[in-house]
Amino acid sequence: MLLTKASEYALLSLIMISEKDFPQDVDTLSTKLGISKSFLAKILQSLAKENILKSFKGTKGGFLLAVDPEDITLRTIIESAEKKPTKVFECSLPDSKCPSGKEDFCKLLPVLTKLQMKIDLFLDKITLKDITEN
Amino acid sequence: MLLTKASEYALLSLIMISEKDFPQDVDTLSTKLGISKSFLAKILQSLAKENILKSFKGTKGGFLLAVDPEDITLRTIIESAEKKPTKVFECSLPDSKCPSGKEDFCKLLPVLTKLQMKIDLFLDKITLKDITEN
DNA sequence: ATATTTAGTACAATAATAGTCCTATTTTAA
């Protein structure tokens, strides 16, 4: 699976947060989604660290979008939630064992890199606005 | 990560197997790749079960391609190795908690389904022949 | 016959994901 629950929860929270113009707190959000409060808190904190969300402590605190929905791409959201880029594949063999043998390039890498590029392009093109509007 | 080592090893093995016209045994293949013999055996057995490979027991036994390289798609190989379709995402929330709320559809699903379709299309289009020839 | 090789299953180890818990800090508002 390319995306984990961290991304799922991040995206669903962002949809909910973007609908309001006052901060949504983790307790409210996690209750609405029916998921763990602490886990969601960690995820939203990651999004805040990456400047997708602005966080407010204290009473009436919570999370607000830090930027316009059209400036937040799916890729940014997902990479922030997963705390690493979403990779199709990572070669695990040492060069010496690559069956490409004499030829000094891997036969697999070019095709999988092409797929990676397609995915990245897609995730870069879709913004939170695209998801929420309609 | 979309692909696990099972797919990586499956693909690399298929590249090697397709280069020979006599059966390649697991011991030889695993040694060449520098990976676990039993693990690779299980993977190749999966491929045989899905009729990607033909297996031969006994002395001089091993694995051979069961069909022409141009008839084996990346998707078939990967799904056989992973023993399940490669999914971008699987919704884990009950409908009642989906923040799409009143509207009875998920805002996330359409966009992620579109990505899934793009990936599937790509994996269906590439064959083992495309990978091996160069 | 026997050595070689795949088939199959049950098990074990490791790693990634998902989730919990506690304490500290900040902020609002009574």
Place this chain on the structure above:
DNA sequence: TTAAAATAGGACTATTATTGTACTAAATAT
């Protein structure tokens, strides 16, 4: 100015998926 409400952060635990091992059975070439 203090109490309550919230995020911040880190350490820890639990669960699940991946990766790998071990063993036994079945088939086959020589």
